[in-house]
Amino acid sequence: MAGNQWPVTEYRIPRSALSYCLAAALPRYYMPKITVMIYTTLRKRLGISKAELEGRTVHDLLLKLAVSCKTDVSEILFEKDGTVRNHFVLTLNSDIVDNRKTRKAKVRAGDILHVFPPISGG
Amino acid sequence: MSLTPAERERYSRQLAVPGIGLRGQAKLKNASVLVVGAGGLGSVVAAYLAAAGVGRLGFADPGLLELSNLNRQVFYRTRDVGRAKVALLAAFLKKLNPASRLEPFRLKMDSENLVPILKTYKLVVDCTDNFEARFEMNKACFRARRILVHGAVYGFEGQLAVLDPRGGPCLRCAFPQTPPPIKGFTSVPGPVPGVLGAMQAAEVVKLICGLPSHSGRLTIFDIAVGATHFVRLKKRRNCPVCGGR
Numbered sequence: 001m002a003g004n005q006w007p008v009t010e011y012r013i014p015r016s017a018l019s020y021c022l023a024a025a026l027p028r029y030y031m032p033k034i035t036v037m038i039y040t041t042l043r044k045r046l047g048i049s050k051a052e053l054e055g056r057t058v059h060d061l062l063l064k065l066a067v068s069c070k071t072d073v074s075e076i077l078f079e080k081d082g083t084v085r086n087h088f089v090l091t092l093n094s095d096i097v098d099n100r101k102t103r104k105a106k107v108r109a110g111d112i113l114h115v116f117p118p119i120s121g122g
Numbered sequence: 123m124s125l126t127p128a129e130r131e132r133y134s135r136q137l138a139v140p141g142i143g144l145r146g147q148a149k150l151k152n153a154s155v156l157v158v159g160a161g162g163l164g165s166v167v168a169a170y171l172a173a174a175g176v177g178r179l180g181f182a183d184p185g186l187l188e189l190s191n192l193n194r195q196v197f198y199r200t201r202d203v204g205r206a207k208v209a210l211l212a213a214f215l216k217k218l219n220p221a222s223r224l225e226p227f228r229l230k231m232d233s234e235n236l237v238p239i240l241k242t243y244k245l246v247v248d249c250t251d252n253f254e255a256r257f258e259m260n261k262a263c264f265r266a267r268r269i270l271v272h273g274a275v276y277g278f279e280g281q282l283a284v285l286d287p288r289g290g291p292c293l294r295c296a297f298p299q300t301p302p303p304i305k306g307f308t309s310v311p312g313p314v315p316g317v318l319g320a321m322q323a324a325e326v327v328k329l330i331c332g333l334p335s336h337s338g339r340l341t342i343f344d345i346a347v348g349a350t351h352f353v354r355l356k357k358r359r360n361c362p363v364c365g366g367r
Contacts (some may be wrong), residue, residue: 017342026323037344037351039279039342039344040276040277040279041301041304042268044277047227049195049344049346049347050169051175079322079325083160085299086299087297087300087301087302089296089297089353091351091353093355094351094352094354095354096296096355096356114342114351115351116302116342118253118274118279118281118293118296118297118300118301119274119276119279119280119298119308120250120251120252120253120256120274120276120308121247121251121274121275121276121310121315122159122160122162122163122164122249122250122251122273122274122275122315
């Protein structure tokens, strides 16, 4: 991200041809690919507005998101006990996901996860 | 209620809109709306509502106009820096639509004065600039059973929601916890509060005219990438503001 720009860049997981072959051959080990949309403070810190990540639950995706860029945002995103901070709203395909149940919230290929806090500017 | 020939001429473009018409215009004339905050969002909301013919319009803000406001608060002028915003806005709105009854409040809305004031209005528009005021207003609106049109901006992003105390979720249902305060000031490019303020005013007009509104949804306007995202809000059972009611 260029120094003073509002970040609209995307992050994609690096994937090799081999990984595609493995996913096709061994579907048990296939990880669905999910689009994660990031807003406000998190967007500013990570420097991206959108990420394509692999995971089986919402929690997997958030753990990967926290370390996907140069800045580690685990401290902003998670409480000390590992749950997602309560001021972040998580929505999976427009429906709110309970922050305490992210480990149980399963995702499917093509799902879109949004992560945003409230904003107050007027 | 019938309209005068001058009113028919003034509102001719919106009278032609399906769903507004003469009946909707009469409802607008009878409506009372309170806009809390007269900054980037509030000044836009108040201007559009006065122009639309809202009969009684209250607006509250304790602040004075600052030079740093003028990138987004386009109804004020450079020479007015240092003057009370509500007085400036009242002067502007009076020239825009003399038929609208204006009620400026130069005070900070808090838990004590909020409920008695907003009880005298049918609709409340939240255009404040801090979480404390926003959550206070959410509480007061749900206590006084007034629909709250919530709008907020941050950078190239905005959030909009219509919160209906008659069975709908409140702002606390959407955001159970207030985030840590942002250091310094919120960055806001001028047109963003313009977009959100206009959206809030549109929601108010729809609510008054009885058109389908945004109720129960939170919309995120991601102007940076040109996208919109809808969130279905649900009542939280343990919500301290509206839970169980």
